[in-house]
Amino acid sequence: MNASAWQMLLEGAWTTVWISGVSIALGVTAGLILALIRIARIPVVDQILVLYISLARATPLVTLALFIFLSAPTFGLNLDRNVAGILALTLNTTAFNAEIWRSAFRNFSREQREAAMAAGMTPWVTFRRIMLPQMMITSLPGLINEMSFLIKGSPAIAVIGIVDLTRVTNRISAVTYEPLPPILVACALYMAAIGCLVWLQRLAERRANRLAT
Amino acid sequence: MSNWEILWSARDQFWSGFLSTMEIFGLSVSAAFVIGCGMLYLLEGSRPRLTVPLRVFIDGMRMLPFLILAYLLYYGLPAFDIRLDAWWSGVGALAVYHGCYFAEIFRGARLTFPPGQVEAAKAHGFTKGKMFFRLILPQIVMQTRPLLGNQLIYALKDTAFLVIITVRELTAAANSLSGTYFIPTEAFIVVIGFYWAVSVVMEIIIKQCGRFSAKRGFDHV
Numbered sequence: 125m126n127a128s129a130w131q132m133l134l135e136g137a138w139t140t141v142w143i144s145g146v147s148i149a150l151g152v153t154a155g156l157i158l159a160l161i162r163i164a165r166i167p168v169v170d171q172i173l174v175l176y177i178s179l180a181r182a183t184p185l186v187t188l189a190l191f192i193f194l195s196a197p198t199f200g201l202n203l204d205r206n207v208a209g210i211l212a213l214t215l216n217t218t219a220f221n222a223e224i225w226r227s228a229f230r231n232f233s234r235e236q237r238e239a240a241m242a243a244g245m246t247p248w249v250t251f252r253r254i255m256l257p258q259m260m261i262t263s264l265p266g267l268i269n270e271m272s273f274l275i276k277g278s279p280a281i282a283v284i285g286i287v288d289l290t291r292v293t294n295r296i297s298a299v300t301y302e303p304l305p306p307i308l309v310a311c312a313l314y315m316a317a318i319g320c321l322v323w324l325q326r327l328a329e330r331r332a333n334r335l336a337t
Numbered sequence: 338m339s340n341w342e343i344l345w346s347a348r349d350q351f352w353s354g355f356l357s358t359m360e361i362f363g364l365s366v367s368a369a370f371v372i373g374c375g376m377l378y379l380l381e382g383s384r385p386r387l388t389v390p391l392r393v394f395i396d397g398m399r400m401l402p403f404l405i406l407a408y409l410l411y412y413g414l415p416a417f418d419i420r421l422d423a424w425w426s427g428v429g430a431l432a433v434y435h436g437c438y439f440a441e442i443f444r445g446a447r448l449t450f451p452p453g454q455v456e457a458a459k460a461h462g463f464t465k466g467k468m469f470f471r472l473i474l475p476q477i478v479m480q481t482r483p484l485l486g487n488q489l490i491y492a493l494k495d496t497a498f499l500v501i502i503t504v505r506e507l508t509a510a511a512n513s514l515s516g517t518y519f520i521p522t523e524a525f526i527v528v529i530g531f532y533w534a535v536s537v538v539m540e541i542i543i544k545q546c547g548r549f550s551a552k553r554g555f556d557h558v
Contacts, residue, residue, distance in 0.1 A: 182490065182536035183529050184497030187508045191529065194512075194521035279404035283501055290404050293412070303412035311405055318400040 136292030147213035155221025180219035185280035209281035228263035354510030365431035373439025398437035427499040479555035486543035
């Protein structure tokens with residue numbers, strides 16, 4: 125492998141990182157919003173969300189990415205590849221994040237909510253000042269776990285022609301005729317990224333446990 | 338002809354794609370289950386020289402995306418003069434990858450397994466193999482069934498990755514149909530419906546297993 129191969133690999137890694145990063149940021153926020161809507165139990169909306177979460181958990185990312193990218197033009201939308209990829213990853217991860225946020229909300233201590241109500245806090249102030257800071261800490265391990273799942277699923281966007289860290293190995297081996305070295309380097313890069321997340325998850329778990337005791 | 342009628346006339350392609358996906362899924366998940374049990378048995382053994390590399394291997398697999406493992410088998414192995422076709426490298430990669438996840442799930446449950454049972458079995462003169470197959474394995478499998486069910490759904494979703502290494506399966510069928518007739522929306526809605534149906538059925542089966550294991554008293558040990 126020469127210098128240009130290394131450069132291509134790093135570019136692929138960068139594509140994976142930024143697309144995953146954007147999807148994670150969007151997915152965590154959208155998950156929180158969906159969880160709040162589900163907790164409000166609005167009749168029809170609630171059933172639709174249950175259906176969406178069930179569907180999104182069962183749909184493979186590859187199929188979702190192809191679906192979004194190929195069917196958007198028939199609705200008159202012209203999606204960029206990257207936007208379609210981000211949309212697919214976000215739709216997938218949002219469903220999982222919504223469940224994580226919702227379980228954090230449901231396991232929140234009743235005493236604290238009652239205390240906040242007794243102190244005259246409105247529901248919104250209670251949520252913002254009391255619940256959200258603690259929910260963030262308790263659900264962080266789960267959210268980070270879901271982030272590592274998203275990175276493991278991110279090669280799916282290669283199917284719509286985004287050159288990510290997995291796809292770039294094909295490009296390199298098309299020049300060098302040696303597919304093994306770039307794949308091994310890509311393995312190492314993925315391991316480094318996901319290893320970092322696993323380490324962060326352990327830290328977050330320790331913090332969450334300290335809060336629980 | 339409306340788009341749905343076109344799809345209905347092409348139902349054979351969907352069906353063969355679905356059967357092919359289920360074939361890959363069934364075969365690789367069964368192999369993964371056996372691999373997971375085998376790894377648990379090896380971790381059980383009092384051979385620390387084997388335990389450490391095995392745990393490194395399991396943790397390493399859990400840090401890789403599935404597709405890169407399939408790439409490794411499909412594009413990487415020919416460097417060692419081992420040529421697998423796309424189908425076999427896909428099934429092999431799925432089996433090894435999810436076998437490691439199964440092993441990790443089993444290992445987690447084994448850590449909380451009551452040691453009194455193992456001691457009682459030893460006192461009754463069970464050999465290691467018999468103790469493993471009659472006492473440890475059934476209880477661990479029944480205890481971890483919700484996690485196993487989740488992992489099965491992940492395995493089903495991972496079969497779709499194989500379209501990238503040119504395996505003919507369900508997603509590939511939708512892709513080729515939408516290419517031929519330019520009806521991507523309907524084709525993919527049908528395929529997503531297939532995946533959804535399979536995972537709903539799996540969830541129901543896991544729930545039924547829960548009823549069985551509650552009856553047999555697996556849950557309160």
